[in-house]
Amino acid sequence: MKHKGIILIIILFCPILFISLKPVDVSKKSNAYLENCFETVVPGIYLFKDICNVFVLKSGSSALLIDAGSGKVSDCLKEIGVDKVEWVLHTHYHRDQCIGSPKLKRSGAKIAISKSEAPLLNRPQKNAPFKIPDSFLLNGEFAGWGRRMAPFQGFNIDRELEDGEVFNWKQYKITVISTPGHTKGSISYLVEAGGKKICFTGDLVMKGGHIRDLYSMQWVYLQNPGIDASIASLQIINDLKPDILLPSHNGLIDDPSNEIKLLDNRLKRVRELLTEKRAGRWNWSEMVQVSKHVVQDGGSTTQIIISDSGEALLFDCGKEFSRERLHEAKAKFGINRVDVIIPSHWHYDHVDGIPAIAEAEGAKVWAWEGLAEYLEHPENFPTTCWTGKRIKVDRILKEGEEFEWGGNSFKVYHHPVHTEQQMGLYANVDGLGFYLIADGIGYSKKGNIRCPIHCYNGISLSSGMIKTAQSLYDANPYICLPAHSNVFAVATNDKQEFLDWSIKTTDAIRSLLPPPYQELGYDPYWASFYPARVHIQPGDEIEISLRLKNYSGKIISGKCWLKGYGDIIFGKKIIQYVLNPGEIKDFPVIVKSKKTAGKGIHIVTADIEYGNNVFAEFPQAYVQIDE
Numbered sequence: 001m002k003h004k005g006i007i008l009i010i011i012l013f014c015p016i017l018f019i020s021l022k023p024v025d026v027s028k029k030s031n032a033y034l035e036n037c038f039e040t041v042v043p044g045i046y047l048f049k050d051i052c053n054v055f056v057l058k059s060g061s062s063a064l065l066i067d068a069g070s071g072k073v074s075d076c077l078k079e080i081g082v083d084k085v086e087w088v089l090h091t092h093y094h095r096d097q098c099i100g101s102p103k104l105k106r107s108g109a110k111i112a113i114s115k116s117e118a119p120l121l122n123r124p125q126k127n128a129p130f131k132i133p134d135s136f137l138l139n140g141e142f143a144g145w146g147r148r149m150a151p152f153q154g155f156n157i158d159r160e161l162e163d164g165e166v167f168n169w170k171q172y173k174i175t176v177i178s179t180p181g182h183t184k185g186s187i188s189y190l191v192e193a194g195g196k197k198i199c200f201t202g203d204l205v206m207k208g209g210h211i212r213d214l215y216s217m218q219w220v221y222l223q224n225p226g227i228d229a230s231i232a233s234l235q236i237i238n239d240l241k242p243d244i245l246l247p248s249h250n251g252l253i254d255d256p257s258n259e260i261k262l263l264d265n266r267l268k269r270v271r272e273l274l275t276e277k278r279a280g281r282w283n284w285s286e287m288v289q290v291s292k293h294v295v296q297d298g299g300s301t302t303q304i305i306i307s308d309s310g311e312a313l314l315f316d317c318g319k320e321f322s323r324e325r326l327h328e329a330k331a332k333f334g335i336n337r338v339d340v341i342i343p344s345h346w347h348y349d350h351v352d353g354i355p356a357i358a359e360a361e362g363a364k365v366w367a368w369e370g371l372a373e374y375l376e377h378p379e380n381f382p383t384t385c386w387t388g389k390r391i392k393v394d395r396i397l398k399e400g401e402e403f404e405w406g407g408n409s410f411k412v413y414h415h416p417v418h419t420e421q422q423m424g425l426y427a428n429v430d431g432l433g434f435y436l437i438a439d440g441i442g443y444s445k446k447g448n449i450r451c452p453i454h455c456y457n458g459i460s461l462s463s464g465m466i467k468t469a470q471s472l473y474d475a476n477p478y479i480c481l482p483a484h485s486n487v488f489a490v491a492t493n494d495k496q497e498f499l500d501w502s503i504k505t506t507d508a509i510r511s512l513l514p515p516p517y518q519e520l521g522y523d524p525y526w527a528s529f530y531p532a533r534v535h536i537q538p539g540d541e542i543e544i545s546l547r548l549k550n551y552s553g554k555i556i557s558g559k560c561w562l563k564g565y566g567d568i569i570f571g572k573k574i575i576q577y578v579l580n581p582g583e584i585k586d587f588p589v590i591v592k593s594k595k596t597a598g599k600g601i602h603i604v605t606a607d608i609e610y611g612n613n614v615f616a617e618f619p620q621a622y623v624q625i626d627e
Contacts, residue, residue: 042194071100091202128566129600307406566602
């Protein structure tokens, strides 16, 4: 690899020489967000390092691009003798691939993407202000919009591509290959040039046998269909026997067979560990008396503990546990009133019934310390699966806290496999040890305790599974009460086996993700705005924060470039940051709305330099401008 100093000299004095450079492993290059240049892959095909790898196929003075990145490539094409871009072929719809496409279209380029992902770009509402509902849906989807990483500015697609078709452009015959995995509609492109068979693979694979992130592959809630799809797609690519793979991020892959084999093995290992099916539930409607004073409601997420005096403690209370449902429980089990409601986490099926029941019964709401703000101010967080209800918390429960209620003893545990803000509650009732666990763990059909994961719930790779398994081990219950499956007894060896599995599974997932910052591929909220949703009037301003997490053991520093969609301007557009090891830190952002701002949702986002990468428009905040 050329020395960085030599490269800088060449940039300053001899830009024409880049046309004849040999391929470079760009994964070892410093952050090129402000140092864009071309590198030759083979004669006629160039790499432009941007927020993603933009590949240029040159024919005379014209070019075809594989992905657009930020669009900066259009400002530099004269360096390689290109006057115009005729086509941009996208591998998938994510922002780092597509946000430069509107700029390129204005210059006359046409845009193509897979037929299945065209609606995510070619949507009816193309620009802010948007009409985004208060209810945030599963997987970070929005009604009428699409997935979380769809570009904020939509644009028209000129051609929808299908698997197996040949896209002819100049001397190039580009074969379209359906390669779902990173996204459901991802495609790759195969072309022969310079005596080499080259495949542009998007985010299917990264150098070193890694994937870009896990959360994009979780198209279905609590499932990982992208893993199975990636395994099949990798086999398709391998059978084509390409000489070079050109991914969307980091370096080119000049040993495709071995890299594909490495990733294939890692994916299969994670699939093996994660895909044990949960044991079926026999009760979806009835209330079951587990012991004299403990009731599980099969028709909702609620667990009920009843004192001798007839007062009830509810663990979770979704909308299915209505006042009518409570009247039924009172009649069956001698309940006089609900005294306390303890939500396990912030998902709507566990909290939406709380306001009505608490008001009707005069009940108090107790919440774990890490959950309280999510209940009282859910708009502060960019999380999924809530309906915007705000719930007042009367008492904060600390992790490890022990308390007495109704003649029974309890202990609070952090139980973060389903969401980082979830608690588990140990209860010693009727001489038995119960563990109220809500969502996250249950028995598999093979008879093992297991947990599914969903990254968009906001979970940590370093603590989620392992912390949950350790909490179960420490609580040492006799019976577990989950929210969505039957109660089950816990044998001594089950706890240790589950803890061992959680460690193995965490290690297997870590091996999939590119070092040294694997958490960035697991936690989609490592960069977020706080509050995530604010209201202002036209012409007003408000201060929010850009919240960054450093999961690593070393200091990280860099820049963030603030961007707005709609009628948004900033007090300062660039943030410089330093994060100490393990630090979570807020950096102030002054957001202003223009006096002429339109009513609706306007977007605040940022490009974030992190290590040797820039994550394009990764976090997002919603500025509701009211009349």
